[in-house]
Amino acid sequence: xxxxxxxxxxxxxxxxxxxxxxxxxxxxxxxxxxxxxxxxxxxxxxxxxxxxxxxxxxxxxxxxxxxxxxxxxxxxxxxxxxxxxxxxxxxxxxxx
Amino acid sequence: xxxxxxxxxxxxxxxxxxxxxxxxxxxxxxxxxxxxxxxxxxxxxxxxxxxxxxxxxxxxxxxxxxxxxxxxxxxxxxxxxxxxxxxxxxxxxxxxxxxxxxxxxxxxxxxxxxxxxxxxxxxxxxxxxxxxxxxxxxxxxxxxxxxxxxxxxxxxxxxxxxxxxxxxxxxxxxxxxxxxxxxxxxxxxxxxxxxxxxxxxxxxxxxxxxxxxxxxxxxxxxxxxxxxxxxxxxxxxxxxxxxxxxxxxxxxxxxxxxxxxxxxxxxxxxxxxxxxxxxxxxxxxxxxxxxxxxxxxxxxxxxxxxxxxxxxxxxxxxxxxxxxxxxxxxxxxxxxxxxxxxxxxxxxxxxxxxxxxxxxxxxxxxxxxxxxxxxxxxxxxxxxxxxxxxxxxxxxxxxxxxxxxxxxxxxxxxxxxxxxxxxxxxxxxxxxxxxxxxxxxxxxxxxxxxxxxxxxxxxxxxxxxxxxxxxxxxxxxxxxxxxxxxxxxxxxxxxxxxxxxxxxxxxxxxxxxxxxxxxxxxxxxxx
Ligand code: SF4
Ligand code: SF4
Ligand code: SF4
Numbered sequence: 005x006x007x008x009x010x011x012x013x014x015x016x017x018x019x020x021x022x023x024x025x026x027x028x029x030x031x032x033x034x035x036x037x038x039x040x041x042x043x044x045x046x047x048x049x050x051x052x053x054x055x056x057x058x059x060x061x062x063x064x065x066x067x068x069x070x071x072x073x074x075x076x077x078x079x080x081x082x083x084x085x086x087x088x089x090x091x092x093x094x095x096x097x098x099x100x
Numbered sequence: 101x102x103x104x105x106x107x108x109x110x111x112x113x114x115x116x117x118x119x120x121x122x123x124x125x126x127x128x129x130x131x132x133x134x135x136x137x138x139x140x141x142x143x144x145x146x147x148x149x150x151x152x153x154x155x156x157x158x159x160x161x162x163x164x165x166x167x168x169x170x171x172x173x174x175x176x177x178x179x180x181x182x183x184x185x186x187x188x189x190x191x192x193x194x195x196x197x198x199x200x201x202x203x204x205x206x207x208x209x210x211x212x213x214x215x216x217x218x219x220x221x222x223x224x225x226x227x228x229x230x231x232x233x234x235x236x237x238x239x240x241x242x243x244x245x246x247x248x249x250x251x252x253x254x255x256x257x258x259x260x261x262x263x264x265x266x267x268x269x270x271x272x273x274x275x276x277x278x279x280x281x282x283x284x285x286x287x288x289x290x291x292x293x294x295x296x297x298x299x300x301x302x303x304x305x306x307x308x309x310x311x312x313x314x315x316x317x318x319x320x321x322x323x324x325x326x327x328x329x330x331x332x333x334x335x336x337x338x339x340x341x342x343x344x345x346x347x348x349x350x351x352x353x354x355x356x357x358x359x360x361x362x363x364x365x366x367x368x369x370x371x372x373x374x375x376x377x378x379x380x381x382x383x384x385x386x387x388x389x390x391x392x393x394x395x396x397x398x399x400x401x402x403x404x405x406x407x408x409x410x411x412x413x414x415x416x417x418x419x420x421x422x423x424x425x426x427x428x429x430x431x432x433x434x435x436x437x438x439x440x441x442x443x444x445x446x447x448x449x450x451x452x453x454x455x456x457x458x459x460x461x462x463x464x465x466x467x468x469x470x471x472x473x474x475x476x477x478x479x480x481x482x483x484x485x486x487x488x489x490x491x492x493x494x495x496x497x498x499x500x501x502x503x504x505x506x507x508x509x510x511x512x513x514x515x516x517x518x519x520x521x522x523x524x525x526x527x528x529x530x531x532x533x534x535x536x537x538x539x540x541x542x543x544x545x546x547x548x549x550x551x552x553x554x555x556x557x558x559x560x561x562x563x564x565x566x567x568x569x570x571x572x573x574x575x576x577x578x579x580x581x582x583x584x585x586x587x588x589x590x591x592x593x594x595x596x597x598x599x600x601x602x603x604x605x606x607x608x609x610x611x612x613x614x615x616x617x618x619x620x621x622x623x624x625x626x627x
């Protein structure tokens with residue numbers, strides 16, 4: 005049930021991960037052009053504009069797992085390596 | 101802005117056909133269609149060669165829609181202004197000639213950044229501009245990214261403007277990737293004109309222009325990306341044509357990548373109902389940080405561009421007066437008053453939409469157009485009897501309204517007219533603005549201008565100083581200032597009449613000036 009309904013991951017029952025287990029993305033502010041392309045694409049509404057800069061709320065980011073094949077923000081961003089995995093945050097289990 | 105100075109000089113010349121429209125009690129009637137020497141129309145048997153001069157052979161219904169549009173009608177661009185609002189920052193493809201730190205290079209000149217606006221700010225700006233510049237008839241959404249990659253902002257802006265200023269025509273520009281999904285929304289939003297940038301119809305060529313696209317939640321690269329893009333563009337164009345929306349196709353000419361191929365593009369878009377084709381030169385310098393800028397891809401020369409435009413002319417109107425405006429441009433084509441309308445200033449302005457005032461003003465403009473055409477016709481009657489194969493190119497310094505009203509020393513661009521016994525035909529622009537910046541003295545400016553207009557016999561100005569005057573005469577270009585503040589067509593024809601007369605009487609000898617080199621005409625006509 006919950007696996008079918010879960011918007012986040014759709015993992016098998018029993019292997020539901022806590023949110024820290026996702027790999028949150030971050031936006032490298034110095035490279036971001038504030039073009040807003042990423043913002044409406046995020047299935048988790050994790051991206052917002054804060055004072056002219058676009059930021060990802062790490063707690064909401066699911067790396068798009070269960071929604072799309074690739075992280076939407078990174079796929080749409082015009083500047084390479086601007087939406088990147090935030091290695092500073094705990095990462096318990098990399099998705100296969 | 102430093103990069104502006106590096107902007108390429110865009111000069112477009114075209115010879116050939118000529119259409120002249122007469123205006124009769126508010127209705128524009130085609131009075132003379134002279135297409136002697138018109139390669140394209142001779143080939144197609146078509147009576148007209150573009151929307152340059154007036155209505156030409158356009159059906160009344162179409163003419164009514166384009167006659168106030170500065171981009172769609174060459175004649176209108178002397179009288180009417182457009183504005184762009186930069187509400188669409190996002191894009192869904194990557195082009196090798198674009199660096200997204202700056203505006204979209206499809207519709208804007210690269211290297212400039214526009215002030216991004218929310219739809220609410222944009223509407224306020226539209227009303228402020230419409231009140232200050234009553235000849236502003238067209239609002240476009242042309243970036244800085246792709247209008248349809250920002251559907252919420254784009255359509256909200258259009259809806260707000262329709263409500264506040266119902267007489268303003270709406271247009272938008274897109275790369276076409278998202279177009280098929282929004283065709284019906286575009287129709288509902290009462291958009292008059294859509295510009296689609298189409299640089300190729302062959303995915304192999306597309307792969308050299310577009311590194312990737314973002315489509316259906318996926319990033320595609322290479323030939324696959326280009327195939328999706330071209331299919332979507334052509335499908336979108338067909339859908340718009342079916343629904344009666346006028347489409348202009350912009351193509352960026354990239355030497356050795358899509359230059360010859362643009363002839364194919366021209367055929368493909370013509371057969372799908374495009375109304376106007378605008379081939380623009382790639383502007384590429386390393387400072388812009390674009391892929392093409394960095395890898396040394398050059399832009400075309402004015403001559404290469406002209407040759408290609410000539411090769412494409414025939415079944416479709418070619419646009420030759422495009423200024424590659426920035427995404428927040430305001431004013432007549434060729435002028436940019438966006439600095440008067442920054443968001444801060446607009447917020448301070450007392451904006452009140454006065455439809456009656458605008459209507460009255462535009463009526464005056466229409467009357468001006470009528471008398472301009474009539475004056476030109478009258479002058480032309482004097483030469484049309486003469487049989488002379490002479491054609492000469494002249495440059496005109498103008499600020500708009502179809503008048504010779506610019507000082508030689510202040511001109512940022514010259515409009516080129518080709519004069520023959522069939523009249524004066526607008527054939528393109530020569531820009532000089534990039535050179536009049538600090539570091540260049542008068543002397544330099546003069547020699548730059550003389551180089552740029554070396555194929556002209558005369559330059560028409562409202563005023564000119566003694567020094568440049570003698571310099572021009574020495575270079576064989578006649579400075580003409582006795583027609584100051586008069587209509588361009590009437591004056592140039594009057595001058596031409598005198599010129600032909602002098603040649604006839606043997607007072608002077610007609611010499612062809614600076615015939616530019618041919619390129620890549622042979623390859624193109626073989627294609
Ligand atoms: S990776 Fe997906 S979920 Fe995370 S911020 Fe980007 S778009 Fe949102
Ligand atoms: S898509 Fe990239 S450049 Fe654009 S706002 Fe998002 S992070 Fe910034
Ligand atoms: S860029 Fe060209 S088509 Fe667009 S508004 Fe300027 S002149 Fe018109």
